[in-house]
Amino acid sequence: MKLQAALDTLTLDECLELLEETKGYIDIAEVGTPFIIEAGMVPVRAIKEKFDSIEVLADAKIMDAGEFEADKCFEAGADIVTVLGVSNDETIEGCVRSAKKYGKKIMVDMIAVKDLEQRTIEIDNMGVDYICVHTAFDVQASGKDPLEELKVVNKVIKNAKSAVAGGVKLSTIDDIVNEGAEIIVVGGAICNAKDRAATSKKMKSHLK
Numbered sequence: 001m002k003l004q005a006a007l008d009t010l011t012l013d014e015c016l017e018l019l020e021e022t023k024g025y026i027d028i029a030e031v032g033t034p035f036i037i038e039a040g041m042v043p044v045r046a047i048k049e050k051f052d053s054i055e056v057l058a059d060a061k062i063m064d065a066g067e068f069e070a071d072k073c074f075e076a077g078a079d080i081v082t083v084l085g086v087s088n089d090e091t092i093e094g095c096v097r098s099a100k101k102y103g104k105k106i107m108v109d110m111i112a113v114k115d116l117e118q119r120t121i122e123i124d125n126m127g128v129d130y131i132c133v134h135t136a137f138d139v140q141a142s143g144k145d146p147l148e149e150l151k152v153v154n155k156v157i158k159n160a161k162s163a164v165a166g167g168v169k170l171s172t173i174d175d176i177v178n179e180g181a182e183i184i185v186v187g188g189a190i191c192n193a194k195d196r197a198a199t200s201k202k203m204k205s206h207l208k
C-alpha cells in the first residue's frame with residue numbers, strides 16, 4: 001500500500017518543505033488539480049527534480065485530448081497522470097497509449113461516475129494501472145465517504161489496482177486499509193495538520 005499526499009492548496013515552497021519533513025512516509029506526491037490550475041507543470045518538474053525517490057502524480061483530471069494532454073504531463077516528469085472515468089473511452093485509451101510510450105502509469109478518477117460497477121468493468125479492460133474511487137470535495141460536507149465505492153471497485157477489478165480519495169483521515173483509514181487499496185490519497189488531513197510529519201508518519205504506520 002502507498003500513501004499519496006495530495007498537494008492542492010499550498011505554495012510550491014510549502015510543498016517542497018512538506019515533502020522534506022515527511023521523507024520516508026509519503027510514497028507519491030500528488031500535484032493537485034487546483035495547483036495545476038495555478039502553476040501548470042512547474043511543481044511537477046520541481047518535485048521530480050528534488051525528490052527522486054518519490055513518485056509524482058499529476059492530477060490533471062483529463063477529460064479530452066487524452067494522449068496529447070497525458071504526453072504533456074509525462075514530458076514534465078509525472079510518473080502517474082489522472083484521467084476521468086466519465087470521459088469517452090477514446091480519451092482513456094489515448095492516455096494509456098501515452099503512458100505506454102513513456103513507460104509510466106495512468107490512474108482513472110471515478111469521481112461522479114453514475115454506474116460505478118459497470119464503468120469499472122469497462123475501464124478495467126482498457127489497460128489502466130489504477131482505478132480510484134473519489135468522494136468529491138464538494139459533496140464531502142454531506143457526510144459521504146469513499147469506502148462503499150471502494151468495495152464496489154474491489155469486487156469487480158481483475159487487472160488494475162484500486163485507489164481511494166476524498167476526505168480520508170486518521171479516523172477512517174483503518175476501514176480503508178482493511179478493505180484494501182494500493183494507493184490511499186490524503187489531502188487536507190496532511191496539508192492542514194499542525195504537525196504534518198507526525199500525521200504522515202502515523203498514517204503510513206496504519207498501511208499494510
Ligand SMILES: O=C(CO)[C@H](O)[C@H](O)COP(=O)(O)O
Nearest residue numbers: 006165166167168186187188
Ligand atoms: O482531487 C482532489 C479534489 O478533487 C483531492 O486532491 C483529493 O480529494 C484528496 O484531498 P482530500 O483528502 O482533502 O479530500
